[in-house]
Amino acid sequence: MxxxxxxxxxxxxxxxxxxxxxxxxxxxxxxxxxxxxxxxxxxxxxxxxxxxxxxxxxxxxxxxxxxxxxxxxxxxxxxxxxxxxxxxxxxxxxxxxxxxxxxxxxxxxxxxxxxxxxxxxxxxxxxxxxxxxxxxxxxxxxxxxxxxxxxxxxxxxxxxxxxxxxxxxxxxxxxxxxxxxxxxxxxxxxxxxxxxxxxxxxxxxxxxxxxxxxxxQSDRSLLTTDQWTLLSNLFHIYNESKLSSIGQCLIDTSAVLQSTNISCQSLMQEFLTCIYETTGTYLHFNDDLRKLSFDNRSITLSNVANNVSCLGCAFVVQHFHLFALEIFSNTLEVMYGKPTVDIYRWTMKFIDLDIVLIKLALSLFAFSGNTCSYSPNISTELTDPIIILEIQNKYAEITWKYLLYRYGHYQAVQRFLNIISWLEALTIFVFHTQNLTTYINEIDLLAEQTELTLILDDIDQILETN
Structure with missing residues (x-):
């Protein structure tokens, strides 16, 4: 050998x-x-x-x-x-x-x-x-x-x-x-x-x-081949590389911005825009969302966009310790108010440092049960809620098996409970964001653009089939 x-x-x-x-x-x-x-x-x-x-x-x-x-x-x-x-x-x-x-x-x-x-x-x-x-x-x-x-x-x-x-x-x-x-x-x-x-x-x-x-060793993983493939897709579908680049740029330039008292509003706006763009890519390529019926997708899309945006942003902010930058937190407070920022900062203490676990939690949280409506013209009654429950169960099962595979039973229980606490904290924050007009307008626009893209994809698929 x-x-x-x-x-x-x-x-x-x-x-x-x-x-x-x-x-x-x-x-x-x-x-x-x-x-x-x-x-x-x-x-x-x-x-x-x-x-x-x-x-x-x-x-x-x-x-x-x-x-x-x-x-x-x-x-x-x-x-x-x-x-x-x-x-x-x-x-x-x-x-x-x-x-x-x-x-x-x-x-x-x-x-x-x-x-x-x-x-x-x-x-x-x-x-x-x-x-x-x-x-x-x-x-x-x-x-x-x-x-x-x-x-x-x-x-x-x-x-x-x-x-x-x-x-x-x-x-x-x-x-x-x-x-x-x-x-x-x-x-x-x-x-x-x-x-x-x-x-x-x-x-x-x-x-x-x-x-x-x-x-x-032989492969003693509890995960099946299909589950490993899904885990791989989930890992790559939320690509945070551009967000990470902007986050690093914020860190590199913060000292200069503070010393010269220059507003970082434009850089912050670029960061937030990138959050929505990254979320849009996730929504477009998420197979579970694509396979929902038109009615179910219309009901859940804004909720999924909101959840993914909040959790994805929390992941990058925590990863780069952006709240340690005074200019970052001050700018967010000007844009969204101090109570909103305080709640968001509180959710950070539950974030797990395992990047794979974060991306699993992102998909699990995307289809969480706190479905709400941002428009009075949209019903909140799913035509087939069992499908959403099956999606949630699939992600929960993969999350649990990954935890057992990576950490063993004792730590798996601890980390799974921590994920639940994190999702509960983010749910509180998500409901709070419904009072932020600027933010909700961005989520509505993102949901509309994604819905249009998925409809066009459906039409292309029908034409190819025929």
């Missing part, structure tokens, strides 16, 4: 006496700008840019030359180049996630393993860089799809990001404070048998040896 080992550049030495990285001579904004310029020139990401710049004392030209030297020195095997090109096409055609569809044949023994070892230099906590670099590490792991990952010099903030944004891996740590090592193993392939942590005698840095004993 052969092993494939890939190394990525480390950003610091591993000596016991010197764990400090190279001091950055640039401000946080300048460092971020340099990283973006490096990534643009080399067609890479800001995480790799950060590491190459650190290795080259933040000299942009030298870092680019060093990177190009590394890429030019790679073996030029024809077969390896062909594989790389096909991988690149696959990555560009669809955002990669290995969470939902197993690519391994469980009836055969895997002959080759891909391992990745990386010192991610978590101790080098330059302003505004640790999260950027960690996300760069995550991007590389998703792209390379290793079976096991060995990370050194990880700190708690980086570990939280890694654990939550790489749900397809089980994670094990040698410690939980200071800085420590982390081992990630692909959940669908490996099953943990035992974990050993051996402390190094005489160390002042709390260093230790982490050993994880694993065996190849």
């Amino acid at each position: 052969s092993t494939v080992l890939k190394r990525h550049p480390s950003t610091s030495s591993s000596s016991e006496d010197d764990d400090d990285g190279v001091d950055c001579p640039l401000s946080g904004a300048e460092a971020l700008a340099a990283c973006k310029q490096f990534a643009s020139v080399t067609n890479t990401d800001t995480g790799l840019a950060m590491m190459m710049l650190q290795n080259n004392e933040w000299d942009l030209e030298r870092a680019i030359n060093a990177y190009q030297g590394l890429t030019n020195d790679k073996p030029k095997s024809k077969n390896r180049n062909q594989t790389s090109e096909s991988d690149l096409k696959r990555i560009k055609s669809k955002e990669s996630t290995t969470l939902t569809e197993s690519k391994y044949d469980k009836t055969k023994v895997k002959a080759r393993f891909k391992l990745l070892s990386w010192n991610i230099d978590g101790l080098d906590e330059q302003e505004n860089t640790i999260e950027i670099r960690t996300r760069g590490v995550i991007d590389v792991i998703k792209r390379e799809e290793p079976d096991a990952v060995f990370l050194q010099e990880v700190i708690p903030i980086a570990f939280d990001l890694i654990r939550n944004l790489l749900p397809e891996y089980d994670s094990y740590t040698g410690n939980t404070q200071g800085y420590f090592v982390v081992i990630l193993t692909r959940r669908e392939l490996l099953k943990v048998q035992n974990i050993e942590i051996i402390k190094y005698p005489g160390t002042n840095m709390e260093r230790n040896l982490l050993i994880v004993h694993e065996i190849l």
Whole structure:
């Protein structure tokens, strides 16, 4: 059985006496700008840019030359180049996630393993860089799809990001404070048998040896193949990438906006518009909504649009800690009033950090039973309420099975109860939003546009059938 080992550049030495990285001579904004310029020139990401710049004392030209030297020195095997090109096409055609569809044949023994070892230099906590670099590490792991990952010099903030944004891996740590090592193993392939942590005698840095004993496993998931496929579709149907980009932009520009007392109304409006656009895409491609009868769809559409908009926005706001930005919360209070913002802030404490669970909850909440009418001309009596109950039951079953698969019975119960609390809190907020004229007008417009799109799709399907 052969092993494939890939190394990525480390950003610091591993000596016991010197764990400090190279001091950055640039401000946080300048460092971020340099990283973006490096990534643009080399067609890479800001995480790799950060590491190459650190290795080259933040000299942009030298870092680019060093990177190009590394890429030019790679073996030029024809077969390896062909594989790389096909991988690149696959990555560009669809955002990669290995969470939902197993690519391994469980009836055969895997002959080759891909391992990745990386010192991610978590101790080098330059302003505004640790999260950027960690996300760069995550991007590389998703792209390379290793079976096991060995990370050194990880700190708690980086570990939280890694654990939550790489749900397809089980994670094990040698410690939980200071800085420590982390081992990630692909959940669908490996099953943990035992974990050993051996402390190094005489160390002042709390260093230790982490050993994880694993065996190849068959797929013991409770989820059926159809449920895995549905879970994959749900994961991709709500694409928060543009929202995340705007959220990061709000963070990057908040200091400038505050210091110059410039209103961020236009940036906030772009964020809210993107919420509605992302929700519209979700509604358009949601098969359950498309399969409802015309009458049932008309009744539920505004309610679904409202629920998805509220929950999706809560997810992004919490993920980027946008309420920590005074200018963000102040602008929302001007637009919607302080009571509304206070209720919305209260719902945040129930949000689970598992991104897959969030997207499951989004679909579960979309078809929740608090159906209401935003127009006196629309009936609230469903022609076939059993169909809605069947949709809810389907999402609830998948959510429960995923929790058992990921966390075990005890944590599954805790997290499921937390989801219920979150949905109850958001239900209170959703009813409160019915008094916000501006918001309701946006939801009505979104529902009308979606209904028109779905009707046109229905007509196209009828014409194709005939």
